[in-house]
Amino acid sequence: MINLLNDYNTTAHPRIIEALKEAEGQRYIGYGLDPATTEAADAVRKLTGRENADVHFMIGGTFTNLTAISAFLRPHEAVIAPASAHINVHETGAIELTGHKILTGDFGAFSPRETLRGKVNGKIRAEEVSAIVRAHTDEHMVRPKMVLISQTSEMGTVYTRAELTALREVCDEFGLYLYADGARLGAAISSGVCDMTITEFAAYPDAFYVGGTKNGLLFGEALVINNPALMADFRFYTKQRGGLLAKGFLLGLQFRAILEGGLYFELAKRANEMAGLLTDGLKKAGVCFLTETESNQVFLYADAETLKRLEENILFERWGGEEEKGTPIRFVTSWQTTPEEVLAVLGLF
Numbered sequence: 001m002i003n004l005l006n007d008y009n010t011t012a013h014p015r016i017i018e019a020l021k022e023a024e025g026q027r028y029i030g031y032g033l034d035p036a037t038t039e040a041a042d043a044v045r046k047l048t049g050r051e052n053a054d055v056h057f058m059i060g061g062t063f064t065n066l067t068a069i070s071a072f073l074r075p076h077e078a079v080i081a082p083a084s085a086h087i088n089v090h091e092t093g094a095i096e097l098t099g100h101k102i103l104t105g106d107f108g109a110f111s112p113r114e115t116l117r118g119k120v121n122g123k124i125r126a127e128e129v130s131a132i133v134r135a136h137t138d139e140h141m142v143r144p145k146m147v148l149i150s151q152t153s154e155m156g157t158v159y160t161r162a163e164l165t166a167l168r169e170v171c172d173e174f175g176l177y178l179y180a181d182g183a184r185l186g187a188a189i190s191s192g193v194c195d196m197t198i199t200e201f202a203a204y205p206d207a208f209y210v211g212g213t214k215n216g217l218l219f220g221e222a223l224v225i226n227n228p229a230l231m232a233d234f235r236f237y238t239k240q241r242g243g244l245l246a247k248g249f250l251l252g253l254q255f256r257a258i259l260e261g262g263l264y265f266e267l268a269k270r271a272n273e274m275a276g277l278l279t280d281g282l283k284k285a286g287v288c289f290l291t292e293t294e295s296n297q298v299f300l301y302a303d304a305e306t307l308k309r310l311e312e313n314i315l316f317e318r319w320g321g322e323e324e325k326g327t328p329i330r331f332v333t334s335w336q337t338t339p340e341e342v343l344a345v346l347g348l349f
Contacts, residue, residue, distance in 0.1 A: 002341050005315040006214075007184075007271060007296060007334035012254070013216040019257035020218075020250070028249035032057055037252025043259040044210060044222045049199035054225040056234060057251035061183045062091045063243050064209050064221045069146065070098035071237040072177055072207070072230050077145035078103050079179075080132050082124045084154045086181060101142045103132050121291055122153030126166035133174045147171055150181040151201070151208075152188040155290070156275075156297030159188075161195050164204045177227065180208035186215040186268030187295040192276075206230060216258055216267045216335055220251045267335035271296040274333035274342055281346040288325045296333045301326035309348050 003009045011017065028034040041055035058064040065087050069079055079095065081088055083104040087095045095102055124147065133144045147167060152158050159167075171178045182188075185208070189198045202208065206227035212220040225231050238244045245251065258264045272295055279293040282300060290299035299319060302310060303326045310316065310329070319328040331345070 001315050002313065002345060003315045004331040004333065004337070004345070005317055007332050008214050009315075009334065010336050012218040013258070013263070013267060013335065015263060016217055016254050016257050019253050023249075023253055028247075030246045030248065031244055032248030032252060034249045034252060036249050036256055040222075040252040040255040040259070043256060044224060047198060047259055047264075048202035048210070048224055050202050050224055050226055052228075054231045054234065056223045056225070056238065057245075057248060057255065058209070058221045058223055058238070059219055059243055059245060059251070060213060061086070061181065061209075061211065061221055062094055063241070064223055065091065065148075065181060066094040066098055067238055067241050067243055068179060068207055068209075068223060069095055069100055069148075070241075071234055072179070073100050073145050075099055076139075076143055078136075078142040079146040079148050080104075080124070080129055080144050080176075081148040082122055082150075082153070084122045085148060086150060086154060086183070087148060089154070103136075103142070103144055121157045122150070122155030123157060123159060123163065124149060124167070125163070126170040129167065129170045129176070130174070133176070144174070144176060146177040146179055148179050148181060150183070152184045152191070152295045152297070155299060156184075156187075156293065156295045157291065158191045158194050158294045160193075161200070164196075164201070168204050177206040177230070178204060180205040182209045183211040183214050183221070184268075184295065184297075185209070185211050186264055187272055190265050190268040190272050191295045192272070193294045202226070210264075212255060212258065214334075215264065215271075217254045218250075220254055222255055268296075270335045271333050271337065274337040274339070275331075277339060278331060278333065278342045278345060281342065282349065285346065285349040287349060290319070290328055298331040298333070300329060300331070302329050303327075306349060313348060314345060 044055045078101040080103045088102050207225045210222040275296045288301045317330045319330045
């Protein structure tokens with residue numbers, strides 16, 4: 001079976017495994033206070049150009065989101081996000097469990113109506129943020145305080161400089177934090193439609209994370225906090241929620257290795273290239289798409305006969321129920337996807 005279910009279906013890149021092997025037998029201070037983790041944090045600051053940022057290494061994306069959001073918001077404050085956002089769909093109510101409401105509209109929703117209107121892009125727009133804030137008028141409602149975006153979005157699309165500028169401006173207008181889920185940040189920055197470097201991107205959010213789990217690591221994300229007002233006591237929040245890893249050096253060793261010599265973006269670029277190759281072939285086969293492919297996620301429709309053939313040979317995810325154009329499905333390529341696998345997939349259409 002060819003695995004296009006996700007981009008974290010293997011252990012780790014060989015260089016990561018080698019870095020861990022080289023550390024075998026060494027003794028480290030616990031909880032991320034070791035030199036390897038300090039060096040990794042410095043590497044993240046250098047990568048993102050945020051020399052005064054706090055950097056915290058976390059075990060996974062859901063945990064990073066729930067810890068950051070609960071730490072940054074007061075009990076009566078809420079987070080604005082697209083309906084398709086990971087925190088709203090795929091985190092089992094983790095954010096709500098912390099006591100914070102997620103405010104959404106239909107702007108990121110997946111539905112046939114939105115498909116026909118060409119709005120299936122997983123993004124949130126500045127004018128929608130403004131409308132939600134203005135609709136929450138007094139103490140009988142939660143107070144919007146944060147805007148969450150995902151870069152890339154859950155539909156694999158990439159926020160542009162103009163879109164981020166508009167979001168930053170509306171956040172500043174209403175006193176909101178801008179937080180970016182960066183699980184696939186490498187794929188976003190490596191995308192052919194991205195008009196920013198990672199340093200330029202990093203200047204927009206109050207906090208964001210550099211995703212590692214979906215880009216070559218065994219596990220791990222690097223949370224970067226830009227806003228000094230959000231830095232206080234963050235390790236306390238992390239420990240209280242069970243995420244201050246005793247063997248924190250395992251995160252430091254991995255990030256130090258993947259940020260050496262440009263490997264991080266090399267892997268992301270490879271995943272995007274395989275998605276591009278797949279998309280080009282599918283277009284030639286006359287396949288209908290949900291949205292344009294901008295990174296390493298490919299969303300398409302499959303008729304019943306093709307769907308059956310695909311399920312016999314490929315691991316992938318259905319992205320909704322049957323529609324007029326067919327059943328929407330998602331393919332995800334990774335740094336380990338090969339051209340031969342792509343060609344084999346195309347042969348099934």
